[in-house]
Amino acid sequence: MSFWRGADGAVSLYLIVSTAAMLLFTSLLVDYARIAAFDKQTELAAQSGIRSALSAYDQSLYERYGLFGAGGSDRGELFAQAAEHNWLDGDVNHFQWLRIQREASHVDTEEVLGNQVVFTRQVLEEMKYKAPIDFTMEIVSRFAPMSAAMKEASATIGGLEDIKRLYEDREEHLERASELQKEAAARVSELSGALSAASGIVDGYGAYESWRAEDAGLEEDEKPKHAEDIASYSVRSQGDAAAVLSAADSGLEQHADDTAKALSELMAAEQSNAAIAAAAERMRQSQETSGYDKLSDANVAGKDSTSMTAEELSQYGQTRASAEGLVLDEAWFADYRRELNEQLSAYRSIRADSAAFQSVVRSAVSSTGMAAGLNEAWSDLNGTVHRYEAGYSVSGTVMQARKNEFQRRHAHDAERKSNEAAAKTKWSEVKSMLGGLQSDPGQAEQKQAFEEVKRLAADNLRFNQAAGEETGSSPDAGRADDAGDEAKSALTSMGTMFGGMAELLEGIRDPLYVNEYVVHRFRSFDPTKLRGMISDGGQGDRASFSKALALENQEVEYILYGFHEPGANIAAAVGEIFAARLAVRTMEGLIACRALGHPLLILSAAVLYGLEKAIADMAVLSEKGKVQLSKYVPSELTYADYLRVFLILHGSGGQARNSRIIAVIERNTGADLSMAATGLSGEMTSSVNLWFLPGLMRTFTAAGILNGKVKDGRYEKTQTIGSSYG
Structure with a gap:
């Protein structure tokens, strides 16, 4: 007991206990500090490792496509x-604070270039500095000055084409009404035969009276001398009079039917005329804001x-204002309607006089002394017929006036139709040329490459879980047969294109960058290869042309249109260039032909002018590879x-266009972009030796104070890091 109660050695024991505690605490701090340093070192090592893994990029992809x-x-x-180069090797002959060693590591792919979102992001990064400047300076600045004129031309051509259809519809109705009016007037000719036969009634009535008087003066026992003649005249005259009335009745029925049809045609013509007036009024009023306005109002540097x-x-x-001259007044239709009704009334008068004549004939043959009345009835009937013929026959005053008025109204039709026929011929030549570009039998040898990119594009769409978009069966499937319609369509498309330019300038960045990427990184067709095909209407040197249709010579066109026939993409591009030139x-042409006066004549001449000049422009383009935008x-x-x-005109193109871009890249480089990693994650497990208290550190890891684990006297932890090209 004295031992425990003694004071000797108390200080020494206290120091031993205190020192042990301090050593324990210091050891804990040292290992904890080493673990913290280890964490930082391994994190830096993992970052360095992932950067090194990304430094191994596909050089051909970068050099060719950025x-x-x-x-x-x-x-x-x-x-x-x-990662290992970020810490010193354990064999180094000096003291190491941390003896780190890598236990395991691997790298996983997080993003691939075949993902269209990732692909587009890289394209935008590649083009964000160059594309806006190039597009503004090279394209928009050239088109912007034409915005006002193109807007006016589009409104003029569009309005006049609509009016032309309404005008032709109205004139067709009026022409049918005129034909029905002539047919109604021709019914008199059917009456003329009956009148000719009946003309003997008046001439023979004097003899008839004398026969009856002579037979009446005979004695009762005398046999009548003229009984047969009297009976014959009576039957014949009444029959001829009845035939006249029957012909008049039949003619009146048909005449009334023709008049009703003519009035119906006149009403339809009046409705078309009202539509012309409405269309002319719309053209006269200020035009609505369009794509042309958007570009015209845009602030374009270097315009x-x-x-x-x-x-x-x-x-x-x-x-446009002159189109109002094509509108006929309401009074004109009222006069024509009255004319048709008056013509029918005139024929009704013929029928009435025919009935009166028959009645007089009946009275005349049943008695005598009716010569004056019969002659008067006959004169009235003939006079009515002659008056009708004087007004409504082919050379009649009414019909001649109607003919003269029609000719005045159609004075420019011959020249207009001549222009339209010439334009139709020119347009047929253009369609034949476009057809020749895509129907060359020598293109079969080029199809293999197109089939390959078709498969690659379909694979990419499936990879992006998108359905393929139809590109159409033919590049000119929707082309109009009428040159005027094509000119109207071309100007409408140009309006869309001008609006697209303006929208790109206003901040629709992504489509512009992708479009410019396509133009800068892929090859387009050499327009000089079209020289013979355009100048010879699609019948030029087919062998040379077919050879030039290899996919590598028309990558931009394939990406734009997506046709898998070698000539189809070129035909589509040439067709759209022609439409733009038209x-x-x-x-x-609207300015050049303004002096012609008549709006529809100006229209036909302007369209013909446009076709002729556009065809000449295509020849220049195939010779020089470029053509002047406008004489103004x-x-x-250039073709490019x-x-x-x-x-721009075809919009962003969606996933289908992106899949075609990727397909061409994969074919040209041999790379599979669905496997080309752009984002990586690296996982590395490493450990550091523990100096003092591995058991205590194991307790800390179990309690969640430390994130790693203790194994065989070493602290082990896994680091995960990710990075991408952007």
């Missing part, structure tokens, strides 16, 4: 090597100037520039 996709060396090995004067620009409005040249805007546009414009 895209980053992991490739080359083994990514897992790069990750491990880079070219136009040589079109304000006076020339005003002529579009004058042409729109511009028709705009010019001297800037030149037009493709850039059409990429």
